[in-house]
Amino acid sequence: MNLFEINKAISDVIEKGFYEDEETGEILFEVDDLDDLKIAFDEKIDGISGYIKNLDSLNDGIKKEIDNLSKRKKENEKKIKSLKDYLLTMLDIEGIKKYETVKNKLSTRKSKSVNILNEDLISNDFKKRKETWSINKTAIKAAISNGKKVDGAELVENTNLTLK
Template sequence: MSTNLYELTTQFQAAIDALRVDEETGEVVGFEAVDTLDAAFEDKAEAYAVAIKSLLAQAKAIHDEMDNLKTREAAAKRRAESLKNHLAQSMAAVGKDKIETSRAALSFRKSTAVNILSDVEIPDDLCKVKIDRQPDKSAIKKLLQAGELVPGAELVENRNLQIK
């Protein structure tokens, strides 16, 4: 039966805690158990690392495929819009406002839209103002590293596991 990582960690910590030094000989007693558990722990860690690498590769492949599909989607939409414009121009050229067949119904509808000729001439009270406030983390980091106090921010040291 395979031991899981949690159990190995618990056993490893218990074996380390059980290490004793024989006062007569100065020999470390119980190190064999630590050695055995160390090898088992490293094997389990390797299995985890391989699984993580596999999942990250799968995630990258999915991401890449999503990018490809988005590109294909955009191309299909552009092509459809181009065909729609060409059909509209052709229908207008021959004087057709409506066509109905068993598979499609085509007609024009009227709509109105605002065309902005120059946005700088539009009065301010007719404009929306967007403010995008985001903390500048690199500037904040420099200040904190220089010993300055920045309200609402702190430096946190992380340990990031590298898997290669």
């Protein structure tokens, strides 16, 4: 039974669970049915909450693994650069432009790149402007909370669930 079904069953017990004691005329209620449904409801809530906590924990582990893999990737990239520089230096010392083994082919080529020594000395003719905008939600929230109208924005009240 899911939570909606349990809630409906609780409502049904409350609506239909009253009966009259024939001897005394007293209106009675079947508490055991309601208690059983309350226990089922609590167990379902605990199960879902536990599953959410497990997923949060799993996400923490995934984030740590991503961080570890990113760190390892950066280390490998440094090693690759260092080893390529080493091979290039060795080939250059020997004056070799192309080299082939049973498993690999290596070749060198010339290229040109720009090395900026001092950005301040570069003319604006050689600069391009990058401009990005981001919305300051904290400032908007403060403005609306203080009674200001902010076109294009509204303050929305949310209900959040906290699990501990």
